[in-house]
Amino acid sequence: MLTTDEIRELETEMAIYPTRQAASLGALRAVQRRRGWISDEDLRDVAGYLGMSADELDSIATFYSQLFRKPVGRHVIRVCDSVSCWATGAETAVRRLMETLGIRLGETTADGRFTLLPSACLGVCERAPALMIDEDVHTNWDAARMDGILARYP
Numbered sequence: 548m549l550t551t552d553e554i555r556e557l558e559t560e561m562a563i564y565p566t567r568q569a570a571s572l573g574a575l576r577a578v579q580r581r582r583g584w585i586s587d588e589d590l591r592d593v594a595g596y597l598g599m600s601a602d603e604l605d606s607i608a609t610f611y612s613q614l615f616r617k618p619v620g621r622h623v624i625r626v627c628d629s630v631s632c633w634a635t636g637a638e639t640a641v642r643r644l645m646e647t648l649g650i651r652l653g654e655t656t657a658d659g660r661f662t663l664l665p666s667a668c669l670g671v672c673e674r675a676p677a678l679m680i681d682e683d684v685h686t687n688w689d690a691a692r693m694d695g696i697l698a699r700y701p
C-alpha cells in the first residue's frame with residue numbers, strides 16, 4: 548500500500564504531466580527511491596493510482612534498466628560493457644571486481660551491500676572505462692582504484 552508520503556510524491560510527479568499515464572516513469576522512480584525496488588504489489592498500487600493496468604505499467608518498468616523489479620543491494624554498481632570500456636581494459640577490471648565482491652554480474656553480495664549489473668554505454672567513453680554506483684559515475688577506473696571507490700558506499 549502506498550504511504551501518504553509516496554502519494555504526495557506521485558501527485559507532485561503528476562502535476563508536471565498532462566495525464567496520469569505520462570507520469571508513470573516518474574511515479575515508478577519515486578516509489579523505487581523509497582523502497583529500493585518495485586514489487587508486484589507496489590506495481591499494482593501505482594498502476595491503480597495512475598488509472599493504468601498493472602501489465603501496462605509493468606511494460607514500462609521492465610523497459611527501463613534503471614528500474615528494478617527484483618530486490619537489489621543498498622548500492623547498485625553498473626559496469627559499462629560497451630566497446631570503449633572493453634577496449635580500455637574493463638573486462639579485466641570487472642573480473643577483479645567480481646572476485647573482490649564474491650559475486651558475478653547480476654548478483655547481490657551476501658550482506659546486501661552491492662548488486663553488480665552490466666550496463667550499456669554510460670556516455671563518458673572519452674574517460675573509459677566507466678561504471679556507475681547508484682547515481683555516481685566513476686571514470687578511468689581500474690582494479691587498483693576499486694577498493695577506494697567501494698569504501699565510499701557503506
Ligand code: FES
Nearest residue numbers: 627629632668672
Ligand atoms: S563505452 Fe563505456 S562509457 Fe561509453
